[in-house]
Structures are given as C-alpha cells and as structure tokens.
Amino acid sequence: MKININDVVTLNDDRKFVVLSETVYDETKYFYLIELTNDGEEVVDNIKIVKELITEDGTKLIVVKDSDEIDDIKEDLVKNLDKNDFE
Secondary structure (H helix, E strand, C coil): CCCCCCCEEECCCCCEEEEEEEEEECCEEEEEEEEECCCCCCEEEEEEEEEEEEECCEEEEEECCCHHHHHHHHHHHHHHHCCCCCC
16 A cells, blocks of 8 residues: 555554655655544644555554654655645
8 A cells, every 4th residue: 555645544543644744764664644633624733753664464654663763764754744735
C-alpha cells in the first residue's frame, strides 16, 4: 500500500491520523502525522513521526521513539510541510 500526503491512516490502536509530510532518510520513508477525531472531521493536538516498514504481509508504520533518529529527520519533515497544500 502506498501512503501519500493527506491520506488518513489508522494505527494499531484504532486512532486516525492524517499524513502531513514525508521524507526519505537512509532509504527509509518517514511520515509526519497529526491525529484526527474518531469521526475524522477535526484535528487533535497530537503528532506522531512514523517510519515505513515493508514486509511480506504489507506495509507497517512504526512510531519513531529514538530522539537521535527524530533529530536526523525532523528538519526535512518540517521543510516538506511548507511544500504541501492542505486546503
């Protein structure tokens, strides 16, 4: 499954997030997500940075918790926010 900017993804805990930005670092794709309400109509003030892991079973999103890894990618993710049209 290909994930694109503005897609809504549901994580394992059934919380919905919209993809705001993406970047590739060391051949791994990272996404900047912001949480939506259960009905998907409003933004909740909660963000996640996840990385894409492609397995035989499909695509998985893994929440990035390592602060060094976040430091490596956050500048590109924020820079790419400016390139996206969220209207």
